[in-house]
Amino acid sequence: MPSFLSRQTRYGVSYNKLYSICALIYLNSTMAGLDASLIGNLNTLPSFQSFFGTGTSKATTGMIFASMQVGGILGAFTLRLADSRGRLFCIQIGSIGVICGALIQAFSRSMWMFMVGRFTLGFFSTLACRSSSIYLIEISPAERRGTIAGLYNTLFFLGSILATLAVLISQSIYHGHAAWRVPVALQCVFPAIVASGVRYIPESPRWLVANSRSSEARDVMTSLHSNGVLTNKVSEEFARMEIDVKQRDGMPTGWSVLYSSKSRKRRLFILLCMSLFGQMSGNNIISYYLPAMLHDVGIKEMSTKLYLNGLYAIIGWTAAAVGARLHDYYGRRKMLYNCTSGLATCMGLLALSMGMYYRTGEFLYSTFSLLTIYTFGVIFATGYTSMQPVYPAEVMTNDMRARGMAVATMCGGSAGCLNTLLAPAAMARLGPMFFFLFCVWDFIEAVVINAYFVETKGRTLEELEEVFNSDDPVGLSIEKSSKERMF
Template identity: 40%
Template sequence: MADQVRNMQASKASNIRLSHDSMDKQGQHIHLNDVDGIEPSPETYAAIMATNKPNPRGPGYIQLYLLAGMVFLCSTMNGFDSSLMSSINALPNYTRYFGLPVKGNASTGIVFAIFQVGQMCGALFVWMTDWYGRTWHIFFGCLGVCIGTIITALSTNLPMFIGGRFLLSFFATCAHTAAPLYLVEISPAAYRGTIAGAYNTFYNVGSILATSSVYACHLHLADRGDLDWRIPLWLQMVCPGVVCLIIKFFPESPRYLIANDRHEKARDIITRYHTNGDPDHPLVTLQMKEMLGTVQGTSKATWKDLLDLRVLVETRSSRYRLMLNVAFSWFGQFSGNNIISYYLPTMLDGIGITDTNTKLILNIIYSVIGWVFSVCGARLHDIVGRRKMLLGSTLGMTICLALVAAGAAGKVEYDNSAAATMSIVFIFLFGAIFATGYTPMQPIYPAEVVSNKMRAKAMGTFKLTAGAAGFLNTFVGPIALSSIGYWFYVFFVFWDSFEMAFMYFFFVETKGMTLEELDVIFEAENPRKASVEAKNMQRRIIKEERVNVIEDVQIA
């Protein structure tokens, strides 16, 4: 009876249609089925998953989760750095050694902001992932982070320290950009938000490791010279060191392999990790057909092609994709989050919390809260959808920042301790909301919305934009906080309101669609509207198909 049910399910799936048709500029239909060299497969990803879903706890998926978990360690680098610098900036031994003022000035700002400068420079080389592959770029990035860490940890003066941080951030960008690109391309569409989205949640793991190490070192080594801040600097190379040792044992991105005419290897990877080793599963045929469709009629990229940025703007579709990539890159760094992440101890000073240990403990708590909520958010993005999650979280962040500003104003203007407490509460609530909506998607959504041939260069653009926003935040932040105080939060209230409106009118839903199915969405006259309609259609078909399967089981 079970075999009869499976046969009926497969028959149902073969009759399901979600239109892959879209209109090109000449009014001709674009068909994803028109691919030479592979049998036509009329099913869509959502339709196949409704009736012939691979076991997400099968051996192939378990291997994929373990592989992804190791790649997640790349994400700890940025989180470790942001919280490390925030925490050691509160240590008297550190500020005294380098002659930095306690409350921050331009010198403090450049120590933080040099990370964004290195990030922007590193972003210029992300295109190299199209030349020698995603895993090699991750390897070289992690190796460079280890070298940069050695320089910073051995620094004897501020210029040497800043130079080490530049190298560290340059190579961290190589790894931190190639890693989510790799995960987006190797993850199954149904779980892409969860698997790839969980990558950036390890930003908070890095934060927890950094703040905990600084707290422990300050607690036990504060009277041992500069050990309380140098030891945490050395620990910055642990996670990239592990990745450096194992990454070349991992498979390459199947889309990179397809682009380099290694079709059978790509098929083996899809078979192993997406269908638990079943080469005859319809998902293998569908995804191979779609990936081959993206390179049909194109030649292998040359050095000239690798350096050619016209692919980012050559069509209306690519320009729309680039707009979303740049917009979310900026929003992810310029929504009030970096100010809190880097300058939480300074903000705590402003509302009357001056004890160093208390500030370090609150920094740890802030990171733990961020991790818990970001992990939940990664799963919710595959359940609720990107648009709803981002819109809801932006609204929540706007409200929180308004209340943080009100609480800070109450403390500064009226010395109201209750207002100060309220401000702290909503700082932490802001962090939880941001972690839920934004943290999982920060490197993932910019990679999802671009085409396969754009992705490496677009991820470089993503890092350039994020670096520019981060530089503006971290360099201007301490000056603005000391000059205009709580009015700086008020500015972000209005800015986040603008972000929410922009997302509503332009952001495309990517949940549950393969990267190649999204190509069709972006060819529509209004991609945002087309994506919402496609998701509504998918929900109806999946609901109907589940009802049909239940009826078939009852009949059988």
């Protein structure tokens, strides 16, 4: 075997095995992107609109959109199973549940049956997807955690692209209700692959240590990080994991584990902020209601809207993948702060350009509005997409992580659901001023990020305990980050 394959490098045998495992788990993100984006594309089809009585921006549309988010919020309560039964158990059960939800939608005979399917899909999607992000965080090496775990959420865009393609192809082949039923049924494909393949991959080493299976955990660590050889680096990280578990003995259990000390309250605050910012920065509005917004700036052809929807996803995917790597190079804090400031600027420009288009109807302002929408998508994808499931999980301790991600899901899901339900009426009532409100809010987010978010780049999950126990967590985290850049 060539020597470069036997060394502990990103191209070695261990990392190839790690990448293969990640590729399987990434499909859950693709599933989530397909599920979330499909409804927006279906809502451009006359057959779908006539069957359910929806439009591009009506209250009925908001109810159908929100049903999946409500299911996702309630599904968060099941995440404690990730601690008791394991990460892989939740991934498998969640994937099977998503298949059931997709089939209910595909064979729906009424709007309420369709909403039940959306709810079921959202419920189990939370269990599968959140457990997937926890699993990836816990098996990734510290120096490339942002890239390896961060790429997971970028595959959401692949799902968005496939959703657009599925609707475009289906509506060109099928007529009547089959045009929307076939794409809905395709939601079964990715969870079926994951549910089948997850039986053949190892459990999270951190979960194994926490459940008194240290020997198995050590084998997993050496298999994935050092080509089967117990190196000093792996030994040190494994020792920290065991110490971390011993220190938790006698500590509060249950939900109180999230706020039982000052450092844990700070961790929880950061998690809540990141969860809110990931949903309340304006991204949900643009993602879900892009067809309606395109209509508002003068683009009315159905096929054009679908193509622009697909282009938005392709550009976003590219930006998100680049962003995942940049988070390991520049750090989480700097990326999130700069990108959030950019989002605020885009929202301000969008409010101005759409306002001018409403007044004048000039093509120039329509084009500028469209460019601003796409620029917003690129910035959000670069800064937030890869980190939405990663950063909240990073700032949690091992015993907080499953419950913390449940809280993150409930918080983010509630914010997203509120956005989805209120956006149609707010856009109709406020017009361009609606986007100016997001401009102000995004600047507030940037201030909070600068003041409270710690840098996690390059530290193992256990090493972050030192950061949060210090008197100045932000300062200490920046101090180490400024001394090292990883590429």
